[in-house]
Amino acid sequence: MDFGLTEAQQMIKTSAKEFLERECPKSFVRAMEHDERGFTPELWRRLAQVGWLRMPFPEESGGDGQDFVTVALLLEEMARACLPGPYFTSVALCGLPIAQFGSPAQKREYLKKIGDGQLIMSLATLEPSVRYDTAGVQLEATARDGGFVLNGTKLLVPYANSADSLLVSARTKKTARPRAVRTATADDGITMFIVPTSARGISLTPLKTIAYDPQHEVAFNNVQVGRDAVLGQVDGGAAIFDKISQWGAVGSCAMMVGAADKVLEMTVEYVKSRVAFGRPIGAFQAIQHHCANMAVDAESSRAITFEAAWHVAEGLPETDRMVSMAKGWTSEATRHLYALGHQCHGAIGLTLEYDLQLYSRRCKVWEMTFGDANYHQDRLTRLAGL
Numbered sequence: 001m002d003f004g005l006t007e008a009q010q011m012i013k014t015s016a017k018e019f020l021e022r023e024c025p026k027s028f029v030r031a032m033e034h035d036e037r038g039f040t041p042e043l044w045r046r047l048a049q050v051g052w053l054r055m056p057f058p059e060e061s062g063g064d065g066q067d068f069v070t071v072a073l074l075l076e077e078m079a080r081a082c083l084p085g086p087y088f089t090s091v092a093l094c095g096l097p098i099a100q101f102g103s104p105a106q107k108r109e110y111l112k113k114i115g116d117g118q119l120i121m122s123l124a125t126l127e128p129s130v131r132y133d134t135a136g137v138q139l140e141a142t143a144r145d146g147g148f149v150l151n152g153t154k155l156l157v158p159y160a161n162s163a164d165s166l167l168v169s170a171r172t173k174k175t176a177r178p179r180a181v182r183t184a185t186a187d188d189g190i191t192m193f194i195v196p197t198s199a200r201g202i203s204l205t206p207l208k209t210i211a212y213d214p215q216h217e218v219a220f221n222n223v224q225v226g227r228d229a230v231l232g233q234v235d236g237g238a239a240i241f242d243k244i245s246q247w248g249a250v251g252s253c254a255m256m257v258g259a260a261d262k263v264l265e266m267t268v269e270y271v272k273s274r275v276a277f278g279r280p281i282g283a284f285q286a287i288q289h290h291c292a293n294m295a296v297d298a299e300s301s302r303a304i305t306f307e308a309a310w311h312v313a314e315g316l317p318e319t320d321r322m323v324s325m326a327k328g329w330t331s332e333a334t335r336h337l338y339a340l341g342h343q344c345h346g347a348i349g350l351t352l353e354y355d356l357q358l359y360s361r362r363c364k365v366w367e368m369t370f371g372d373a374n375y376h377q378d379r380l381t382r383l384a385g386l
Helices: 007-023 026-032 041-049 068-080 087-101 104-115 238-273 285-314 319-350 356-368 373-383
Strands: 121-124 140-144 147-158 165-171 190-196 202-207 215-226
Touching: 007 068, 026 356, 068 087, 068 238, 068 285, 087 104, 087 121, 087 165, 087 190, 087 238, 121 147, 140 165, 147 165, 147 190, 190 215, 190 238, 238 285, 238 319, 238 356, 285 319, 319 356, 319 373
Parallel strands: 121 165
Antiparallel strands: 140 147, 147 215, 165 190, 202 215
16 A cells, blocks of 8 residues: 555645745745735735646536645645645635535536635634534524525634635524534534625624734624525535534644644754754754654654545545544644744744744644644544443
8 A cells, every 4th residue: 555645746745845935935924924814815816826726626617626635735835834825714614615515506606716716715613612513503594585594603714804705604403412423414403604705794803813814703693695505405514514624624734744844844953053062952862852752743743644634535434533533643743843842942932033933823723723632532532432
């Protein structure tokens, strides 16, 4: 069995790294942290021109038909470069669900526009309940006049101020029992909606985050949508929600892997050049052990992340278990890795002028996104029947 990258995947990874080194210098990353939009339209057009925005979509929808493993490779390189922008939420978390679950009309309406960079979408699933599963969905969608009326609040919606549409989870029917871990069925009472941000009754409130990326609270006050806004089936959105959670968790792992690899590289270079007591600090055994442990964290995270990405891409039976193993492990391993990186660097690693903090701040966000280590460890025990 070959666990290596295909020739095409290796070419994509190499070309992505070269493109991002050229187009995304750290001066640009820092400037975007203080920009209201958080990215530039020029950069978004460049991503469309190189084909990244259409890469995972079916060829009949104007895409390249690449699988999720390739998306994860791209996310890894984007994180390594600290690329700002809504690629993850628009392409992976909204475009992929439409490609897999959307009606022919929805695929025609959204996929080519996303792939061409003409339309940006954002995922709106997290709520004040701060639960990562469908049991936390409290936003209500009430059937009325052949459509639905949405009322509720979503938190931490990325790039909502730039999005043309939102992919929103809503409760269309109350259930008497929590889902916990079980197979999603049509009676779960969750429905996914595609909602234009221009709809009357939607309001945005910016939220401050440690990563300085544009995140918003989105309030829905009697927002009316037609039945054609439903993605999939009414009351059958739990399966879509769960699939998005798989893409989101593994995508977050891939970004942590990319950042971790760069932190390890920076740390090794620093301890080679930083001199104390007459020699480079990398000559001291304690520092060598830190770097060795960082390398173990980085490589083990990469291995489990891409095995999980393969499971997600192939739709294998053990995918839920593999995803939680990857997210639980990578969240803890990456946290350990960048903490050691800061320890090896000392005070300079905490200065805003130095690049290390760009990665550790983003890793803390990805660590929590789509479930932290505690959530996924608990989920693994439930999947094991405990």
